[in-house]
Every structure is written in structure tokens, then in C-alpha cells.
Amino acid sequence: MAAVLLGSMTTFAQNIDKNEFKQLKAFLAQPSAEAGKTNADVLKITNLNTPAGWEGVKVENGHVTEIKWSDKKLAGKFVAENFKALTSLDVSRNKLSGVDVDGASNLTQVNAYRNQLTDASFDGCVKLQKLNIYRNRLSDIDIAATPLLETLNLSNNFFVDLSVANSTQLKTLNVQGNHLENLNVSGCTGLKHLYAGYNKLTSLELSGVTGLANLNLDSNDMSTLVISGLPSLGTLLCSDNQMKTLMIRDCPTLIDVVCSYNDLTSLQIAGTPQLQYVDCSYNDLTELYLDNFNFLQRVICNNNQLQILSLTFDDALRYVNCRYNQITDFRTIGSNELQQVACQWNY
Numbered sequence: 001m002a003a004v005l006l007g008s009m010t011t012f013a014q015n016i017d018k019n020e021f022k023q024l025k026a027f028l029a030q031p032s033a034e035a036g037k038t039n040a041d042v043l044k045i046t047n048l049n050t051p052a053g054w055e056g057v058k059v060e061n062g063h064v065t066e067i068k069w070s071d072k073k074l075a076g077k078f079v080a081e082n083f084k085a086l087t088s089l090d091v092s093r094n095k096l097s098g099v100d101v102d103g104a105s106n107l108t109q110v111n112a113y114r115n116q117l118t119d120a121s122f123d124g125c126v127k128l129q130k131l132n133i134y135r136n137r138l139s140d141i142d143i144a145a146t147p148l149l150e151t152l153n154l155s156n157n158f159f160v161d162l163s164v165a166n167s168t169q170l171k172t173l174n175v176q177g178n179h180l181e182n183l184n185v186s187g188c189t190g191l192k193h194l195y196a197g198y199n200k201l202t203s204l205e206l207s208g209v210t211g212l213a214n215l216n217l218d219s220n221d222m223s224t225l226v227i228s229g230l231p232s233l234g235t236l237l238c239s240d241n242q243m244k245t246l247m248i249r250d251c252p253t254l255i256d257v258v259c260s261y262n263d264l265t266s267l268q269i270a271g272t273p274q275l276q277y278v279d280c281s282y283n284d285l286t287e288l289y290l291d292n293f294n295f296l297q298r299v300i301c302n303n304n305q306l307q308i309l310s311l312t313f314d315d316a317l318r319y320v321n322c323r324y325n326q327i328t329d330f331r332t333i334g335s336n337e338l339q340q341v342a343c344q345w346n347y
Contacts (some may be wrong), residue, residue, distance in 0.1 A: 020064050030076035033095035042073045
């Protein structure tokens with residue numbers, strides 16, 4: 001009976017693509033993050049010849065189509081090259097040092113976040129749409145061969161330079177919490193959400209990124225920022241830089257601007273008829289003119305050096321916080337809906 005069972009298991013293993021079976025078996029034999037155990041051990045795999053019975057592995061028609069091995073104390077480098085039927089991979093929250101899925105031409109989603117990755121390769125993943133690889137140790141990545149990529153989360157890695165140029169299908173890019181000094185998003189015509197805060201950027205070129213709706217540049221090293229000609233932009237966050245000049249113009253759908261905790265001496269906003277909220281607190285502004293904004297509701301400009309504050313003919317204005325300034329000229333003509341002004345400590 002034992003011989004019959006062994007023969008059945010061997011026959012089954014041979015029905016799995018040999019290349020796929022060999023690579024998975026090699027990975028399972030590597031030491032895990034748990035002392036004295038292999039990756040197979042922590043996955044509770046006792047028989048390496050029956051992949052269809054492995055927890056988290058889906059096999060169809062002799063090919064691996066799905067792998068779900070998140071939070072399993074896996075370690076080493078995961079390699080699944082030329083897994084032609086693989087559509088989804090989740091190896092998040094482990095201790096992996098590398099991921100290589102080159103040639104996985106039907107792969108659409110990868111979750112490999114919260115590992116210790118220093119190497120990741122996705123060449124030939126022509127259908128990849130979502131890549132979550134945040135909280136690792138990556139300093140380089142090439143996504144040129146992933147033309148359908150829509151969501152890319154690289155936050156909290158070690159990138160200094162990054163280019164995603166001409167990724168026309170990319171909609172969401174999160175690179176917050178890296179060490180970025182250069183970021184190239186040119187040609188990303190479909191990009192809607194860009195989160196690039198907590199880096200070391202001194203500038204960012206956005207011409208041609210006309211679909212951008214949300215932009216976060218908090219906590220960088222920018223001294224001057226000009227945002228112009230972005231017809232879909234709704235939110236701009238650029239607090240806690242070293243910014244002295246901020247110019248915003250011709251962004252007709254812009255609603256929120258938060259540029260607090262900078263060194264601003266010049267703030268100019270024009271061509272933004274939908275503007276509703278401005279927070280420019282904790283800067284060095286001496287004058288602020290926000291006139292004729294029909295939808296502006298809240299202005300936060302406390303802790304500047306304002307002498308002149310003009311908010312005339314702002315029909316929807318409800319609240320102004322202008323504490324801790326030096327205001328001697330405060331204009332609210334035509335702002336008839338104004339309900340509260342916090343203006344203490346002006347002298």
C-alpha cells in the first residue's frame with residue numbers, strides 16, 4: 001500500500017509544470033525566519049511532492065495560478081520565473097530578501113510589503129496592475145516591462161532616484177517615506193494620485209501630468225514651488241518644507257491647499273475658482289490676498305507676520321483664523337456669510 005501511495009504522489013508531482021515545481025521546492029527548502037525551520041516547516045508542508053495540497057497554493061491544469069503566503073515567517077529569496085498561469089501573489093509580512101517573478105505574463109497583482117527586500121524583479125509581467133511593495137529595503141526597481149501597472153506603492157523604502165516615466169496607465173503612485181532627491185513622473189498622463197511626502201525633493205516637474213487630482217509633497221526640501229496648468233487637481237498638500245515661494249495658477253478644480261509650516265514670504269493663488277480651504281499657518285507672510293473666491297469657506301493663516309489680510313467678496317466664507325499676526329488692515333467687504341473670526345494676539 002505504501003508503494004502505491006508513493007507512486008501516486010510522484011505521478012501527481014510530474015503533472016505539475018516541472019519548472020514551477022522545481023522553483024517552489026527550492027524555495028521551501030530554504031531556512032525560514034524561525035530558527036531551525038525551513039520555509040516548508042513554517043508553512044506546515046510535510047510532503048514536498050504534492051503541491052496541490054500545499055496551503056495557500058492554487059493549481060489548475062498543471063500550473064500554479066495563485067499563491068497566498070502572507071505572514072508565515074518566510075525568509076530567503078522567492079523565485080517564480082516564467083510562471084505563465086500565475087495571476088496573484090501575496091507574500092507580504094514575511095522576512096524575504098528578494099522576489100523574482102520575471103516572465104509571469106498573466107500576473108495581475110503582487111503584495112510583497114513588509115519584508116526585507118533588497119531585490120525585486122518584474123520583467124515580462126505585462127499584465128501586472130497592482131504592486132504593493134512598501135516597507136522594504138529597496139533602492140532600485142524597473143517597471144518598464146509592466147505597461148498596465150495602475151497602482152504602485154513603494155513607500156518606506158530606500159529610494160534616492162526613481163523614474164516611472166511614461167507609465168501611461170499608472171493612476172496611483174505612493175513613494176512617501178523614502179530618501180528621494182529625484183522623481184520622474186513625466187509622461188504619466190493617467191496619474192491621479194501622487195503621494196511623495198517625507199522625502200528630500202527640491203523640485204518636481206509635473207508638466208503633462210494633466211490627470212493629477214491629489215498631490216502630497218509634505219516634508220520635503222523645496223524652497224520654491226509652482227503648480228500650474230493641472231485641470232483636475234483637487235488637493236495640494238505641501239506643508240513642512242523650506243518653502244519661501246508658492247505659486248498656484250490655472251488649476252480650475254482645486255479645492256484644498258495646505259502649505260503650513262514653511263518659510264513662505266510669497267503665496268499667490270489664481271485661476272482656482274473652486275477653492276474652498278486654505279491653510280497657510282506658521283509661515284512668514286506679511287500680506288495675504290484671497291479675494292473674489294466664490295466658494296472659499298475657511299482660511300487658516302495664524303502665526304505669520306501678516307499686516308494686510310484681504311478676503312473681500314468671498315461669498316461663502318465662514319471662518320477665519322488669523323491669530324498671532326500683526327494685522328492692521330483686515331478686509332472682508334462683501335463676505336456677508338462670515339460667522340467667526342479668530343483674531344486674538346494681533347499687535
